[in-house]
Amino acid sequence: MISAEQLHDWRSRALLLEEEVGKAIVGQQATVRLINVALFARGHVLLEGDVGVGKTTILRAFARAVGGEFERVEGTVDLMPGDLVYHTYVDAEGKPRIEPGPLLRNGERLTTFFFNEINRARPQVQSLLLRAMAERTVCAFNREYRFPSMSVFADRNRVEKEETFELASAARDRFMLELRMPTPSDVAVRRALVFNPDYHDVDELLERVSPEVLPWRELNDVGAAIQRSVTASEALERYVLDLWDATQTPEKFGVRVEGVDMSKLILAGASPRGIMSLTRAARVVAWFAGRDYLTPDDIRAVAPAVLGHRVFFTPVYELRRAQIADALIAQILDKVATPR
Secondary structure, three states, X not given: OOOHHHHHHHHHHHHHHHHHHOOOOOOOHHHHHHHHHHHHHOOOEEEEXXXXXXXXXXXXXXXXXXXOEEEEEEOOOOOOHHHHHEEEEEOOOOOEEEEEOOOOXXXXXXXXXXXXXXXXXXXXXXXHHHHHHHHOEEEEOOEEEEOOOOEEEEEOOOOOOOOOOOOOHHHHOOOOEXXXXXOOOOHHHHHHHHHOHHHOOHHHHHOOXXXXXXXXXXXXXXXXXXXXXXXXXXXXXXXXXXXXXXXXXXXXXOOOOOOOOHHHOEXXXXXXXXXXXXXXXXXXXXXXXXXXXXXXXXXXXXXXXXXXXXXXXXXXXXXXXXHHHHHHHHHHHHHOOOOO
16 A cells, blocks of 8 residues: 555656656647656557657657656558567578567566557557557467556557548547647747757657656556545536536537537547546646645646547537537536536
């Protein structure tokens, strides 16, 4: 059992982790904080962003600061499920060999698994990854491989549509957070990225990040302790349940989105797993703030990243998801009565 004093020490480590990652990243403080929230809430993250905004760099920085082993897989149309589990080759003596693949080769030391351009991989590959995310185990070579400390990060190719296999909505529900990593708009940040040579060599940049700043093998225990230590009042519980209800029947709360027939918008609201993810992430936000109780602001801080991809639209509106989802969640947060 982790004591309150130990949790306080872990909070210092968690904030130090952000500080270390910040040595390699500029202009992405909100993304860094939310990835850190997912790490301590023990959830997985789906990243979106334009090409070259630093998605891989931010994950490599986190992987270095967290410690353990980092694996990266490139999504391609010819990638097969077995490629995650094993790879074959011919050795120097001309004999065929089979070795564990990226999911298995590091065993329980695997902490960060990055699947680049997940929507370019076939559904069979996506399914294997989703199962590994849910169970943090894979059966292969007549045994079970466990990676209890693994956090999965994936991103989607938003530019190319040919030879892509979009993640099903139900599959996206496996990700605790879906983050949009923006291109920096601040002029000073843009100038630094373009003209400061320090940001042009990623490997040298990552050397600034102190390695293994926390005991990563204890993350699951710490995550569980955070969930037990942060409480919610009855009013806060009603607020969360109202938010859940609003994702299913938004018109009941007076939610309106311009140009949308609200009676025909929702196919399915947030799942129970989605609302559990909302409260798990919010408890970590409260813990970061040094509190042992939830506030509406903690819920609101993570609601767009947790709920936006978990509200399923009817086909006529699904093609406009990117525009509608953000507006819908913003309206829900605005219309649902907030406890005082």
